[in-house]
Every structure is written in structure tokens, then in C-alpha cells.
Amino acid sequence: MSERRRLTTLETVHENRSWLFTIRDQYGEPDEAILVPCGDGVEAWINRCTHEAQRFDTGRGAAMRDGQIICPKHGSMFDSCSGYCDNGEAADTTLPAVDVSVDDGVVYLTDDTVTFAHEGGIDEGDDGDDDDGPASTSHIGF
Template identity: 60%
Template sequence: MAERTRLTAVETVREEGSWLFTIEDRHGDREEVILVPCEDDGAEVEAWVNVCPHEAQRLDPGFGATIREGGIVCPRHGSLFEPCTGDCDNGEAAGTTLRPVETVVELGSVYLVDEDARFRHAGGIGSGDGDDGDDDMPGSTSHIGF
């Protein structure tokens, strides 16, 4: 699966504070990933699976991750994750670490290079290419799902 895909510009991640995209693993399972600015050790951005490891809470609900005091905020409990390491040392998620996704930066562009991931689309699951696996299902105007 080692295919190199351009995701976005580093400047876009800095301006927006985070950038959400969807990947697919070798089994066809999809996951959301967030890119966040990182200034440590020369890294410009880091990529993390979009889930707090404490209670499977999405860090970016689809309109940007909350960044406070330089940390990624879990919206459920307010725990802060260090954007360069993924580590959390406070709140309910203390002692946990976000799961990384491998990227590289070259000439101001961010590329997905993770051997176990294939780029599907920008945005979260269900917001991209219309290939969410339920396209053959009829729509419903009711609030009740089947």
C-alpha cells in the first residue's frame, strides 16, 4: 500500500489549525486522521488518528480540532494532547498517546507515506467521495434509521 499521496500544504494546516482526511487500511476499514501544526525538532506537522484513546471521542468532529495552549483538546473531557508527540499528561486521558499516521513534508507540501494506509479523501468519513458502503441503500426522510 506504500503509495505517496499529496494531502495539503503545511501553510493550510497552520492557517486552519488542523486538517481532516480519511484513510483506508489494507482490510478496507476507514479511519479519520488529523494533521496538526508541530514546531518541535524541525517537524512542521504531525498526523494522528482522529480519536481520543481514552473513550473513542473524535478530536475533530468535522469542523476543526480545538487547539488550546498549543495542545489538541479532547472535547469530551478537556484533556490536552501534545501535537508533536501525541502524548497526554492531564485529565481523564492522562497516560495515553494518540496513534500516529506517517507523513512527510517536502517543499511545503504534506504527503501521506504510511505503509498501512491509503488516502481516500479530504474530510471525515461520509464527507468525501460518496463511496461509504451504503450508497445502494434507500434514503429516509424520517429520523428513524433502518
């Protein structure tokens, strides 16, 4: 098992309803994951609906209701503890899990198949580019 990586606190996840972070797979490709409350603990899932790869959390927190993560596009609801969806366009699918553990109120990434890149979404990386738009030499902004 690889070394665990501190992510955040259990309290933060429960207060904010979700916590977005970026991971890298074995090939170095980035992906997003979210921590969500599950009973008194937390679970981590890849940050996209199984139906159309719609992001649950775009940087403002995932929509949640009654222990379920809600897809903002079609309304499919995924159980925050099992990742399973029994309704809507994503029915009978399960979110890909990311292994985490909790020790003394601190959440750690323990998944051997990914590495932690940074807190926040892929676009919030520390690549040195603070501009939110595409690179361009044009003086016109949108």
C-alpha cells in the same frame, strides 16, 4: 516504502489549526486522521481520543491551545508533536500516529499501513449519497 500521496500544504494546516482526512487500513476499513501544527512542521494522528474514542475534529477543526489537541468531551490535552497526554481521563496515553512528510511546503501521506481515501471525515465520502441523514422511505425529517 509505498508511494507518497499529496495531502495539503503546510500553510493550510497552520492557518486552519488542523486538517481532517479519511484513510483506509489494510482491510479497507475507514478511519479518520488529522494533521496538526507541530512547531514549524506538522504531525498526523488518528482523529479520536484514547479515552472514549471521541473525535477531535468533527468537520469544524480540532480544538487546540498552546500546541495541544483538546478532547471536546473531557478536556484531556494531547501534545501535537508527540501525541502524548499527561492529564485528564486520557492521562498516560499516546495517540496513534499516521506517517507524513513535508517536502517544499507540501504535506504527503507516507504511511505504508494505510491508504488515502479522501479529504474530510468518513461521513463526507464520495459514495454518491449527498443526504446527511439515514436512508429512509419516510416523509418525516428530523
